[in-house]
Amino acid sequence: MSYFSDIYKGIKTLFQGMGVTGKYFFHARKEIITQQYPDNKDTLKMFDRFRGEVVMPHDENNEHRCTGCQSCELACPNGSIEIIWDRQVDPETGKKKKMIDKHIYHLSMCTMCGLCIEACPTNAIVWSQEFKHATFNRSELTKILNKPGSKVKKGIED
Amino acid sequence: MITTKIEDRFKTEEYFINMGPQHPATHGVLRLILTIDGEIIKNVEPDLGYIHRSIEKMCERDSYQQIVHLTDRMDYLSAHINNEAVCLVVENALELEVPERVKVIRTILAELTRISSHALWWGVMGMDVGALTTFMYAFRDRELINDIFEETCGARLTMNYNIPGGLMFDIHPNFVKRVKDFIAEFKTKLPEYDTLLTNNVIFQKRTKGVGFLSREDAISFGTSGPVARGSGYSCDVRKHHPYSAYTKMDFKEVLRTAGDTLARYEVRIQEMWESVAMIESLIDNIPEGDYKVATKAVIKLPKGEFYQKVETARGELGVFVISKGDKSPYRLKFRSPGFSNLSALNKMIVGGKIGDLVAVSSTLDLVVPDIDR
Numbered sequence: 001m002s003y004f005s006d007i008y009k010g011i012k013t014l015f016q017g018m019g020v021t022g023k024y025f026f027h028a029r030k031e032i033i034t035q036q037y038p039d040n041k042d043t044l045k046m047f048d049r050f051r052g053e054v055v056m057p058h059d060e061n062n063e064h065r066c067t068g069c070q071s072c073e074l075a076c077p078n079g080s081i082e083i084i085w086d087r088q089v090d091p092e093t094g095k096k097k098k099m100i101d102k103h104i105y106h107l108s109m110c111t112m113c114g115l116c117i118e119a120c121p122t123n124a125i126v127w128s129q130e131f132k133h134a135t136f137n138r139s140e141l142t143k144i145l146n147k148p149g150s151k152v153k154k155g156i157e158d
Numbered sequence: 159m160i161t162t163k164i165e166d167r168f169k170t171e172e173y174f175i176n177m178g179p180q181h182p183a184t185h186g187v188l189r190l191i192l193t194i195d196g197e198i199i200k201n202v203e204p205d206l207g208y209i210h211r212s213i214e215k216m217c218e219r220d221s222y223q224q225i226v227h228l229t230d231r232m233d234y235l236s237a238h239i240n241n242e243a244v245c246l247v248v249e250n251a252l253e254l255e256v257p258e259r260v261k262v263i264r265t266i267l268a269e270l271t272r273i274s275s276h277a278l279w280w281g282v283m284g285m286d287v288g289a290l291t292t293f294m295y296a297f298r299d300r301e302l303i304n305d306i307f308e309e310t311c312g313a314r315l316t317m318n319y320n321i322p323g324g325l326m327f328d329i330h331p332n333f334v335k336r337v338k339d340f341i342a343e344f345k346t347k348l349p350e351y352d353t354l355l356t357n358n359v360i361f362q363k364r365t366k367g368v369g370f371l372s373r374e375d376a377i378s379f380g381t382s383g384p385v386a387r388g389s390g391y392s393c394d395v396r397k398h399h400p401y402s403a404y405t406k407m408d409f410k411e412v413l414r415t416a417g418d419t420l421a422r423y424e425v426r427i428q429e430m431w432e433s434v435a436m437i438e439s440l441i442d443n444i445p446e447g448d449y450k451v452a453t454k455a456v457i458k459l460p461k462g463e464f465y466q467k468v469e470t471a472r473g474e475l476g477v478f479v480i481s482k483g484d485k486s487p488y489r490l491k492f493r494s495p496g497f498s499n500l501s502a503l504n505k506m507i508v509g510g511k512i513g514d515l516v517a518v519s520s521t522l523d524l525v526v527p528d529i530d531r
Contacts, residue, residue: 006359009359010359010360013357013358013359014358014359014360016353016357017291017353017354017355017357017358019353020350020353020354021291021354047305047308047309047312049308049309049310049311049312049327049330050308050312050313051312051313071455075223075224077220077224077227077228111227111316112312112313112316112318113224113227113230113316113318114312114318114326115223115224115227115318118321118326119455127312
């Protein structure tokens with residue numbers, strides 16, 4: 001007797017499970033949460049806190065906010081950031097001032113932990129929401145964040 | 159010369175077989191050396207070290223802020239809870255009192271992590287015993303949690319949102335609404351888990367009475383988390399040594415006494431319900447206040463030994479720090495739940511069939527980077 005009740009129970013639970021899948025089969029349109037990625041390239045917007053890569057924003061006068069204090073370099077756990085700096089004479093005050101030559105960012109070594117951006121006292125570096133990092137050449141992943149000929153913005157001290 | 163004795167001609171012998179390191183059911187690079195007699199398992203020997211990254215050694219080099227992001231890469235499914243463990247040990251050592259707001263946010267995110275981890279486990283568990291559909295359903299629900307994490311923390315898996323002294327930044331304005339939407343939605347989705355898998359007779363036959371672990375063995379192997387609670391061993395760190403917002407919260411510890419695969423399965427399903435209830439009780443009462451207390455740029459722990467344990471989705475994670483007063487620890491040891499849980503696998507499966515091995519190892523909920531570190 002239990003043999004038949006087992007079969008009955010087995011078939012019953014099987015159909016209950018199939019009922020769930022059947023429900024979504026016929027109401028698939030409402031429940032779709034998948035991103036149709038390559039097709040929605042133009043409309044896809046990442047969350048504003050998404051950690052894509054580190055960038056250094058420049059304003060229209062080609063000025064950034066980095067003073068070369070090296071806080072980010074020290075905060076980085078795996079040495080993705082290298083700063084090459086020099087003391088140059090500030091033409092207005094006539095004093096020597098620390099200025100960055102190159103802010104080198106190795107994207108290939110970055111773990112996106114966000115400690116550099118936390119450490120930056122002048123908000124010189126921020127996250128960009130760019131996530132398409134694939135390149136054909138590994139050297140393209142080493143980026144110089146400050147644009148050529150850029151200067152530090154006036155009035156930014158560390 | 160061909161022997162004529164029938165016993166000699168059909169003689170069976172034990173043999174070795176490797177399961178893994180590349181096997182879809184071992185969830186990572188875990189190699190199990192099986193000694194089998196026909197279909198009966200005589201011995202299981204886990205071989206570790208394929209994904210060892212010397213995280214503990216790297217911790218001796220890094221500052222306390224930098225250690226936090228390494229723990230993301232241990233048990234990546236409960237990354238937030240791992241981060242919390244390191245932050246708590248640093249805060250305890252510095253005798254730093256974090257604001258109430260931080261504690262509540264940490265707890266909500268920890269419970270969301272637990273749901274997401276258990277949901278993924280449920281999908282994979284179904285897949286391991288042959289029900290491929292469950293995987294897609296689990297990932298559908300996980301996706302909503304990942305969106306919450308991405309919006310607030312900035313990353314979906316390796317969040318690194320906790321810092322010693324609080325949180326990296328305040329919660330996103332949409333956070334409360336998103337969590338409420340998710341809870342409302344997930345409450346309608348969780349019963350589907352039962353309909354799809356738990357009540358299924360084939361699944362019950364595969365799991366009931368399989369992989370038995372007695373309460374005594376659960377204690378002596380040092381198992382923790384749902385594996386130990388499935389055997390009736392009350393070991394929830396949140397209950398026995400409460401931290402963060404668990405100190406003031408009322409929740410049930412899920413216990414099952416059967417000790418088999420189905421019991422461990424039921425514990426995890428029930429824990430998802432408990433987590434949902436916990437988040438519901440917290441999400442409306444996030445206190446106002448700061449999201450972090452200021453710490454020095456270079457944190458130096460006082461001389462001494464510090465220990466803190468937390469309950470991750472897999473069990474008890476302990477962080478043991480020996481400090482000599484420097485900016486990085488002299489020695490840091492992680493007591494990971496997966497390692498101890500794996501040690502009980504041999505006891506559970508010996509004498510069982512090879513087909514049950516995958517079901518049993520699946521309920522251990524192994525995350526191999528957590529075992530190897």
